[in-house]
Amino acid sequence: MATTLTGTGLTYPDGSDSTDACPIHKYRVTSGSSVDQGLQTGTWDFINGCEINMGVPKAANNWYRIEYYTCTDDQGSTNGGCGYAVYRHTPSSGWNRILDQGWHSQYENNLGDFYTNNTGLYYVPVHPSYPTEAHSFRLYGRRHPDCAWRVNCSIGADNRVGGWQNNLMEVYEMNGDVVDFNDRTTY
């Protein structure tokens, strides 16, 4: 069976139907590059390698879905934690911190050696003033108060290959005509 136009969409040779445009336009992925990267107190640290250029968005009303996880470990002997922020860049706006979990969104009270997965999920709009410019995104981390933390950990029996360093950053460009948002505004 050939692909056919129907009154409501497309029918493909395998019999599957599409009646809407694809919700996801583009998907780019990377892995933070510095194994055992330490986070600082008082400053936002770029998580090395976690920058993705998504190019020019297809439409001004599109959004980006950004997800990050990393394996972390406290290296100090006091209470402490960390959190992750998303930065957005266009040539005209420069780099802006746009969403942030807070600097101890993942925190422990001097438990001794503590390993865990830290995660973040964010939906970010196309820049409302510069929708025709290329958009890039970065992840930053910051610790609080001063317990040493490492991200993208090397751990006994891990198997980090092909540039995957025990962490992953994903960015999707989402079709704003197909993806509905619940009371979200742009910025």
Added chain:
Amino acid sequence: MPESKLTGTGVQFPSIIYNQYGGQTVATQEQKKANAIVKIRVGSATTVNQAVNGGSGSNGYIDGTETNMGVPSAPNNWYRLYFQTIADDTTGGSGGWGIRVYRYTPSAGWQYILSQGEHASYENDIGDWYRATNGIFWVPVHPSYPTEEHRFRFYWTKHSSANMRINSSIDQDLRRANWQNNQFEIWEVNGDRIHSTGLLTTY
């Protein structure tokens, strides 16, 4: 720019595909099957520092998470639900919590359908502990009411004595545009394109 066209095997789009190493793979792309994802709706629970309090088995609706996905496009479709929030224990004592999912159709009403359990994320009185709590759930179209609209909600349930908060406000956070340190999303997924390993059944 060349136009899109129907081919014998699919639809050819004029867009260039770039490969993962930054090079150009092909000058056009051809879609040969329907989209795997039919619809996406997303939001953020509305109550900052929503209390997760009470004894074991206490539970409640996570404010602002109700999502109407409309009528599914096919009865064999599934929904992928994802909720993430920043949680914090607000008292001493041991305790934990977990995420529940409810589904609604007009004929079925609201049904409690999946739950992580009341201490899926738990600590044994370790002092102050913040963490991202995540849940991913795959839920079928209601087998008896596939032509009705489907809605979903997230609930919390907790265990033991320590009280908690979710959607937490935290120093140096940047909550804006109704993003309240949590994110949920619901994808309607094309049942012709997504296949489980055979272990998931409908309900």
